[in-house]
Amino acid sequence: MNQLKEALETLKETGVRITPQRHAILEYLINSMSHPTADDIYKALEGKFPNMSVATVYNNLRVFREVGLVKELTYGDASARFDFVTSHHYHVICESCGKIVDFHYPGLNEVEQLASHVTGFKVNNHRMEVYGTCPECTSKEVH
Amino acid sequence: MNQLKEALETLKETGVRITPQRHAILEYLINSMSHPTADDIYKALEGKFPNMSVATVYNNLRVFREVGLVKELTYGDASARFDFVTSHHYHVICESCGKIVDFHYPGLNEVEQLASHVTGFKVNNHRMEVYGTCPECTSKEVH
DNA sequence: TAAACTAATTATAACAATTATAATTTAAGA
DNA sequence: TCTTAAATTATAATTGTTATAATTAGTTTA
Numbered sequence A, B: 001m002n003q004l005k006e007a008l009e010t011l012k013e014t015g016v017r018i019t020p021q022r023h024a025i026l027e028y029l030i031n032s033m034s035h036p037t038a039d040d041i042y043k044a045l046e047g048k049f050p051n052m053s054v055a056t057v058y059n060n061l062r063v064f065r066e067v068g069l070v071k072e073l074t075y076g077d078a079s080a081r082f083d084f085v086t087s088h089h090y091h092v093i094c095e096s097c098g099k100i101v102d103f104h105y106p107g108l109n110e111v112e113q114l115a116s117h118v119t120g121f122k123v124n125n126h127r128m129e130v131y132g133t134c135p136e137c138t139s140k141e142v143h
Numbered sequence C: 001t002a003a004a005c006t007a008a009t010t011a012t013a014a015c016a017a018t019t020a021t022a023a024t025t026t027a028a029g030a
Numbered sequence D: 001t002c003t004t005a006a007a008t009t010a011t012a013a014t015t016g017t018t019a020t021a022a023t024t025a026g027t028t029t030a
Helices: A003-013 A020-031 A038-045 A054-066 A109-119 A135-140 B003-013 B020-031 B038-045 B054-066 B109-119 B135-140
Strands: A070-073 A081-084 A090-094 A100-103 A122-133 B070-073 B081-084 B090-094 B100-103 B122-133
Touching: A003 A020, A020 A038, A020 A054, A020 A081, A038 A054, A054 A070, A090 B109, A100 B109, A109 A122, A109 B090, A109 B100, A109 B122, A122 B109, B003 B020, B020 B038, B020 B054, B020 B081, B038 B054, B054 B070, B109 B122
Parallel strands: A090 A122, B090 B122
Antiparallel strands: A070 A081, A090 A100, A122 B122, B070 B081, B090 B100
């Protein structure tokens, strides 16, 4: 349940130092359900850490990715978004406002197997995103 | 069958001028099965068009995307790749050398329906990529 | 607990991909 | 062929991200 505590343990186990900045970035990632960009995180924490550098945010997101705590999402032309890894899920993305909603669906393992069989690749993982318009943006549309 | 001819018709129908540069970019996209980046295209055509600007490549890829002739693929941190739209297919990507192989699989429409039902989104489309190691890179691996 | 070592942070510069701007050139219809 | 709007070019600007070097701060060991 306590995701932050578990995440900090992971860092300890993998020999990654726990700094106030890392603590804050992790906390923000876990609490925000908004799949923030590096800049979102930077801006959100500049009150707490007025001297923090953007490089710190990027560095630590890379570290978190390397130990498997976060995933980097790149879609379309915009900047990358970061997702604290919990259980396996996919994303539904609003093409109008950019909102990302999680979506659980268990049935894509067979696709990996088929892909491996057809292409001869050793398959590690896959990603899927569904694009559309969220209810809020749909209701705002002009008729 | 003649994809270039059809593509040029599409441009005519949508009122987009056919220039030598556009013709060449489309031709290159159709013939190359390699999902090129904008820079790949730029470099490939600089023999034919020594004065062509990168901006022209980007501009026209945007135009082609707008009329539905190409799709833009962004994955990982690298630069965008462009894919001439033919039939519906997915991509299997080698994490070692970056190669992209097409993979046909018909069964993901139900995912769209479920995603729409669960999230309330009006769903337009989806994308999926499978990641792994291609046979060539697998055989090169050290044991 | 203090000293020493190593890693993390900061500030800044560099970089690469992409887009914007303004001047020039060109495709396509009258 | 002439005209006009659109496309291309050359260049500058922008944005997201990474590299560098100096400083600061965790952690380990004496």
